Amino acid sequence: MEKIHIFDTTLRDGEQVPGCKLNQKQKLKVAKALDDLGVDVIEAGFPISSPGDFVSVKAIADQTKNAIVCGLSRSVEKDIDCAAEALKTAVRPRIHTGIGTSDTHIKYKFNSNREAILERAVAAVKYAKRYVEDVEFYAEDAGRTDNAYLARVCEAVIKAGATVVNLPDTTGYCLPTEYGEKIKYLYENVSGIQNAILATHCHNDLGLATANSIAGIQNGARQIECTINGIGERAGNTALEEVVMAMRTRGDYYHFDTKINSKRLVPTSRLVSAVTGLEVQRNKAIVGRNAFAHEAGIHQDGILKERTTYEIMHPEDVGFASTDLVMGKHSGRAALADRAKTLGFNLTGEQLQRVFEDFKTLADRKKEIFDGDIVALVENERLGQIDQEWTLTGFALQLEHLKTPKIALTLSHSGVEESVEVEDGIGPVDVAFLAIKKITGVDFTCKSYRVQSSSLGHDANGETNIRVVHKGELYRGRAVSMDCVEGAIKAILDAVNRIIAAEKKGPDILGEQVVNQP
């Protein structure tokens, strides 16, 4: 089996989804999970894009033990300086720099020409090489770049010292045979190609990202850039779990493999879904709740006779627990740690203690505790909530069919309690919004509201996710509760606290408009 490098960009390209920005604590948790998953490279962020991104990349560089840590930059010296500074403490740092190479990008984005862009590309690689040995170059919109010119760019940047050349299909335009032919062309026409690794970076606009990435590999590329759950702008990036399991399940045909620990795919998928609020659809390949029919409990005649009749992978291989074991108030700490381990979480020390306390509190209220509840507890602990400026003290709600709801709400702020009574609006969520706005004085518009139960039973925990707009910016809020009204209040407060925290920090150096690379 030939080894394929997995370059995870969940924290850089994946995070570019409106309203899904992560805070530093959340990024560190995801980076740790990615390192445990066994990715070769973690693209941690785009350091110059904001002070927050800089600090996060630096913290991930400090923390990461195994993977290469990579920071993005444009072909601009100050970007590269900033990335180098953020990566200073990394055991294995990589600077990822580059520029748009398609005629559309050269003309409309840079108002430039092919020769000038080629020079900037070479200069950027040389400049980055002053700082680190490992420099990756991206040719943005390589998917729509003329092959002959692309070959010239590749040859020049490899000569300048690029160790990896990334060929992004930025707009998700390419088709598998076409993308494969492009990689093949480069292998046949770039002198010095053996001195660098070619990388695929595909987007899923036409539903072909997984196939394009693998077509690249079949034609000589040796690195796949991808994200957990395929998250990212528009239709997202290549899904890590799909390319990894396609190569592993069909090793007989491809003869490629990665060093990913596939049993950690589902836990990592759940963590990313929880911190970003981006739900995975039920029939998502590999990590969707329905991806393995057995979960649904249908007794298929074929399956009963012989498992391979309808099954090409085992759910346990990607980290689904094989049974939904029930726990309760008499279950001890060791049993909890053991079950959590089966579900993909290694709990020790203080973290185990905190989750165990939450577990006991839950067990007092809920007779049967399912795997979904345990996952919710662990994720809640792992979420890294931001500092809570406002917290819930208490509420009472009166609701009558077709009448105006009434709420009495008390919140705390730096230890001081403030209460209001509001009789207005339509339902419990509406009146909760109105009451919270009134107490906190923060104004915002609700963009979306979603509740999803996380386990079985009508007393199940529910995860509430809301997205609100404040001064043109999207913020999200999240809470887990067995009471959907309490969940709504806490999720709204989470969003309010994020708004307050963002306003304290001040705006980013660069607006969102230039983060769109590559």
Add this chain to the structure above:
Amino acid sequence: MEKIHIFDTTLRDGEQVPGCKLNQKQKLKVAKALDDLGVDVIEAGFPISSPGDFVSVKAIADQTKNAIVCGLSRSVEKDIDCAAEALKTAVRPRIHTGIGTSDTHIKYKFNSNREAILERAVAAVKYAKRYVEDVEFYAEDAGRTDNAYLARVCEAVIKAGATVVNLPDTTGYCLPTEYGEKIKYLYENVSGIQNAILATHCHNDLGLATANSIAGIQNGARQIECTINGIGERAGNTALEEVVMAMRTRGDYYHFDTKINSKRLVPTSRLVSAVTGLEVQRNKAIVGRNAFAHEAGIHQDGILKERTTYEIMHPEDVGFASTDLVMGKHSGRAALADRAKTLGFNLTGEQLQRVFEDFKTLADRKKEIFDGDIVALVENERLGQIDQEWTLTGFALQLEHLKTPKIALTLSHSGVEESVEVEDGIGPVDVAFLAIKKITGVDFTCKSYRVQSSSLGHDANGETNIRVVHKGELYRGRAVSMDCVEGAIKAILDAVNRIIAAEKKGPDILGEQVVNQP
């Protein structure tokens, strides 16, 4: 451009998702939407699998004006008799029959041998030909079937009169190059291949269904079997919207096209999502809410300079409305009809009247009405709710933080009101479940609960979906309300009414275990 036939199996293979069974009214609405979308073939169901399926296929055959209507059968005479009977009134009927051809299926599913299976295949096609001219044969698990044997099967069934030969990758095992080579092998080795159309039928277990289908087309297949939103068992089927838009967007490369009206893709996607309760994830290619970045309101520098910098399709081309126009209580019927049309719904006559009445009621309670609200209203009207045995008369809820909730609930049954008071459980949803169980006497376990707002604002309509288990069977319930507690009550009642309706009807002739074809 060469024409590719689109064979939609949303109502047969797509519907095979636990808890997502549709009732007849819903199936008729989906079939109508598919005919309007311009699919070439509607696979309406598997007539022998249940009396409900038989009646639905018959009703779709009666109703459909343009598309071929197809019914599934095994290679069993009574299946074929039943399919022929259900399709009797179709303008263009097709019987779809077949059998497993991989060694795994032959050995474990049929305990048979290759020669005997070949004979059964030929006999089934000949038998179906007695009823209809258009007979499609499926070679189940063709993806894992030995090519030489598969060629023999194809040759024999074409000789027996099959007009279409379907080559399902039943387990989602194949890779694009491999599946393409399989089709190519058949074209080169089956004598008489020009007398039939070869069809692709792919599953998405490795995330490759779209690519496999297109690889099949590139190698000579001329029909793609697919479902709206890619729904189906496990990781689902090929997504119709992806193959259609990949071929259309890249006509320059493929030179293939379909007769799909792409502007109806989003409305049809929404309808299927509403009736099945299967939510489409935000970054789903083509039809996801984030599939086009513009929707999120990010001002990308590149996009502002030149749209093609980052965009390969226009959102309007697939049926996204270009602006979120606000309507209100002064908007008239014509304005509503006009807006609904932009959103993909042709409302006329009684249907327009009913939606307009709901619109006025909503406008009395909600100041600004967004596109999402209109879609919710139309979908609610189109949903084809089953007969409501139990309906909500009224409720009052008292809820206090960390205390036991209390509900007074009144339901009606055949005009008679019944009330209970319940003070128990944890949150409002829990106590609503307990109260409904108590009044109706129907017992069930909650499997999942989900609320999703359907437009902007904290007074937005929310769509509640629940799934419950009753005597080992999954049932779902759905409701739309601006009050999440009212929504929960109505969704639970919808599920209870479905349980009662199912028990009146009696069990299916065949259990779910044999519905798993091909």
